[in-house]
Amino acid sequence: xxxxxxxxxxxxxxxxxxxxxxxxxxxxxxxxxxxxxxxxxxxxxxxxxxxxxxxxxxxxxxxxxxxxxxxxxxxxxxxxxxxxxxxxxxxxxxxxxxxxxxxxxxxxxxxxxxxxxxxxxxxxxxxxxxxxxxxxxxxxxxxxxxxxxxxxxxxxxxxxxxxxxxxxxxxxxxxxxxxxxxxxxxxxxxxxxxxxxxxxxxxxxxxxxxxxxxxxxxxxxxxxxxxxxxxxxxxxxxxxxxxxxxxxxxxxxxxxxxxxxxxxxxxxxxxxxxxxxxxxxxxxxxxxxxxxxxxxxxxxxxxxxxxxxxxxxxxxxxxxxxxxxxxxxxxxxxxxxxxxxxxxxxxxxxxxxxxxxxxxxxxxxxxxxxxxxxxxxxxxxxxxxxxxxxxxxxxxxxxx
Amino acid sequence: xxxxxxxxxxxxxxxxxxxxxxxxxxxxxxxxxxxxxxxxxxxxxxxxxxxxxxxxxxxxxxxxxxxxxxxxxxxxxxxxxxxxxxxxxxxxxxxxxxxxxxxxxxxxxxxxxxxxxxxxxxxxxxxxxxxxxxxxxxxxxxxxxxxxxxxxxxxxxxxxxxxxxxxxxxxxxxxxxxxxxxxxxxxxxxxxxxxxxxxxxxxxxxxxxxxxxxxxxxxxxxxxxxxxxxxxxxxxxxxxxxxxxxxxxxxxxxxxxxxxxxxxxxxxxxxxxxxxxxxxxxxxxxxxxxxxxxxxxxxxxxxxxxxxxxxxxxxxxxxxxxxxxxxxxxxxxxxxxxxxxxxx
Numbered sequence: 001x002x003x004x005x006x007x008x009x010x011x012x013x014x015x016x017x018x019x020x021x022x023x024x025x026x027x028x029x030x031x032x033x034x035x036x037x038x039x040x041x042x043x044x045x046x047x048x049x050x051x052x053x054x055x056x057x058x059x060x061x062x063x064x065x066x067x068x069x070x071x072x073x074x075x076x077x078x079x080x081x082x083x084x085x086x087x088x089x090x091x092x093x094x095x096x097x098x099x100x101x102x103x104x105x106x107x108x109x110x111x112x113x114x115x116x117x118x119x120x121x122x123x124x125x126x127x128x129x130x131x132x133x134x135x136x137x138x139x140x141x142x143x144x145x146x147x148x149x150x151x152x153x154x155x156x157x158x159x160x161x162x163x164x165x166x167x168x169x170x171x172x173x174x175x176x177x178x179x180x181x182x183x184x185x186x187x188x189x190x191x192x193x194x195x196x197x198x199x200x201x202x203x204x205x206x207x208x209x210x211x212x213x214x215x216x217x218x219x220x221x222x223x224x225x226x227x228x229x230x231x232x233x234x235x236x237x238x239x240x241x242x243x244x245x246x247x248x249x250x251x252x253x254x255x256x257x258x259x260x261x262x263x264x265x266x267x268x269x270x271x272x273x274x275x276x277x278x279x280x281x282x283x284x285x286x287x288x289x290x291x292x293x294x295x296x297x298x299x300x301x302x303x304x305x306x307x308x309x310x311x312x313x314x315x316x317x318x319x320x321x322x323x324x325x326x327x328x329x330x331x332x333x334x335x336x337x338x339x340x341x342x343x344x345x346x347x348x349x350x351x352x353x354x355x356x357x358x359x360x361x362x363x364x365x366x367x368x369x370x371x372x373x374x375x376x377x378x379x380x381x382x383x384x385x386x387x388x389x390x391x392x393x394x395x396x397x398x399x400x
Numbered sequence: 401x402x403x404x405x406x407x408x409x410x411x412x413x414x415x416x417x418x419x420x421x422x423x424x425x426x427x428x429x430x431x432x433x434x435x436x437x438x439x440x441x442x443x444x445x446x447x448x449x450x451x452x453x454x455x456x457x458x459x460x461x462x463x464x465x466x467x468x469x470x471x472x473x474x475x476x477x478x479x480x481x482x483x484x485x486x487x488x489x490x491x492x493x494x495x496x497x498x499x500x501x502x503x504x505x506x507x508x509x510x511x512x513x514x515x516x517x518x519x520x521x522x523x524x525x526x527x528x529x530x531x532x533x534x535x536x537x538x539x540x541x542x543x544x545x546x547x548x549x550x551x552x553x554x555x556x557x558x559x560x561x562x563x564x565x566x567x568x569x570x571x572x573x574x575x576x577x578x579x580x581x582x583x584x585x586x587x588x589x590x591x592x593x594x595x596x597x598x599x600x601x602x603x604x605x606x607x608x609x610x611x612x613x614x615x616x617x618x619x620x621x622x623x624x625x626x627x628x629x630x631x632x633x634x635x636x637x638x639x640x641x642x643x644x645x646x647x648x649x650x651x652x653x654x655x656x657x658x659x660x661x662x663x664x665x666x667x668x669x670x671x672x673x674x675x676x677x678x679x680x681x682x683x684x685x686x687x688x689x690x691x692x693x694x695x696x697x698x699x700x701x702x703x704x705x706x707x708x709x710x711x712x713x714x715x716x717x718x719x720x721x722x723x724x725x726x727x728x729x730x731x732x733x734x735x736x737x738x739x740x741x742x743x744x
Contacts, residue, residue, distance in 0.1 A: 016544050023625050038552075038712060125708065127626045128626070128708040129617055129620070129707070130707065130708040130709075131435075132705045135440065135441065195706070199707065201707055201714075204710075204711070205709075205710075205714075380713065381628075382624070382627050385626045385627055
């Protein structure tokens with residue numbers, strides 16, 4: 001008779017296909033995980049499930065047309081992408097936009113940042129089972145989207161910027177609507193923090209999970225709140241200000257441990273700082289035009305000129321016809337911006353044609369996500385949603 | 401047993417069964433409305449006035465869904481598993497007294513389906529069987545996510561059931577009986593004679609364990625939508641899925657009723673002697689029972705929509721390193737106190 005205890009206890013590793021259809025992969029991430037029990041021994045992320053050829057499209061669309069593509073890359077903070085592309089194009093062409101344009105862009109970027117962080121913190125919470133915190137933020141995000149709708153006409157596919165300015169000015173009384181939402185943001189941020197910060201389960205689930213060291217953050221090229229949570233004091237808004245960010249007073253939120261909890265804290269603090277920036281931008285909002293047209297054929301003339309004068313109509317055609325207008329200089333330009341998730345920039349190479357020779361996106365999500373397999377190794381399966389949630393991968397931007 | 405007695409028992413069984421199922425429906429509605437209220441939403445409000453017919457619409461939807469059995473499942477177990485979970489969940493309520501006795505035509509009828517003399521053991525045994533439903537569902541589904549859900553469930557079971565059992569032991573020590581009626585009788589009278597005041601530690605342990613028992617957040621590890629998609633019921637559809645759903649709510653009802661019975665004097669209406677008031681006293685006792693149970697059912701919903709979920713190793717740690725030693729300590733203190741009291 002064989003004694004059971006003498007039999008070798010064989011265990012096999014289980015390969016688990018996490019995604020692309022999975023409740024916590026936020027879009028279309030796929031991770032192939034090797035599990036030992038519930039401990040992840042190896043994780044291989046596979047990207048590309050949302051590849052849409054956005055970069056290639058940049059070679060066929062002119063500078064203003066491509067703006068409509070940029071917001072589709074990022075479904076959490078589309079306006080930041082609009083602005084990032086417009087900045088790069090303006091640098092290439094050499095247009096200096098009006099102060100009012102810059103201030104409105106700052107306002108919109110910061111509102112987007114609030115919306116992004118609210119959703120991200122909420123998603124992190126919902127991935128750990130706390131649905132209520134998520135819905136608190138989600139409801140408010142809806143109000144912010146209403147603000148976008150008032151200004152841009154749409155909620156998500158904003159396409160608000162133009163090369164040389166903005167599609168249109170913000171309407172009268174917009175500041176009141178924004179201030180009302182900002183007050184609400186303050187309250188909801190407090191609510192979420194009350195619900196989560198001191199909750200022991202929340203702390204257990206997020207502290208010491210997915211720790212990124214300072215060195216790793218630098219070597220992987222991680223930027224944004226994720227880098228700041230490791231203690232790196234790097235915020236492009238402060239270090240290399242663009243779009244008049246130097247006019248605003250705000251603090252850069254950093255944390256020291258680099259775990260999921262710290263990334264959450266940094267995001268919550270950034271929401272508060274963004275409220276500050278929004279208020280300042282509304283207070284100091286300069287008057288003036290929102291579109292600068294140096295006669296280079298990038299922006300359409302005002303509509304009443306088009307309809308009421310022959311010169312206006314001719315100019316309108318000049319701009320829109322594929323063989324006229326838009327004669328960008330030969331060259332290349334890149335402007336880094338601080339998008340909610342990190343450094344976002346568009347690298348535009350122009351060969352002097354109406355459409356750029358190449359448009360390359362520097363998406364924060366790709367670099368931030370690249371460290372994921374290192375973070376999850378040795379943690380448990382349950383920590384995977386927490387870490388993915390804290391990275392805030394935007395698949396549209398990741399795969400482009 | 402005479403014929404009338406048989407009829408009475410049959411009626412009681414039917415009434416309790418119907419009441420449980422009705423409460424399940426009410427709970428499903430309540431859960432959706434209360435969570436909506438907490439989250440600033442509206443919740444169901446289309447089917448019937450204020451959406452009260454929503455659970456029925458849900459039920460009809462489940463009935464009309466395609467019954468899908470994936471390839472490669474262990475079919476007999478796959479089909480049996482929801483029943484293994486649901487049936488014990490509905491059976492446990494049988495021994496819980498939901499009111500004092502009622503007198504009809506000179507006949508005294510206890511408001512309890514069966515007065516088993518090992519009532520508590522019966523409940524503990526049946527609730528443990530329910531877990532087999534989850535484990536088998538996860539095992540037979542031929543899906544990795546389901547398997548992980550089932551495994552988690554069994555790990556969860558051994559972590560909390562011991563502490564739960566030991567918390568109950570301290571109550572048994574006080575009342576000196578496993579019979580639920582004796583436990584209630586022990587708590588009769590003054591407000592402070594409820595066990596929750598005599599055994600606060602046991603109450604806390606029991607309450608936590610009961611949340612784990614019912615697979616509710618923060619202990620819904622075997623389901624864990626964001627990690628395991630749907631856990632043990634990922635592959636289930638139609639009425640089989642609905643059975644898991646109903647079992648969860650039926651378990652909640654039993655758990656709430658048990659909490660009330662063990663720690664809050666059961667049907668005891670504070671400061672009133674129900675037996676003196678005849679049938680009116682009985683009505684009062686049933687009302688007291690329903691109110692107390694309603695509170696604990698609300699607490700279930702409240703907790704679910706407030707807390708994040710535990711991680712599986714954290715639950716084990718909580719069960720083995722915190723709850724079990726605390727429960728043992730509690731028994732030690734209780735037994736010591738009783739020994740000293742009996743000597744002095």
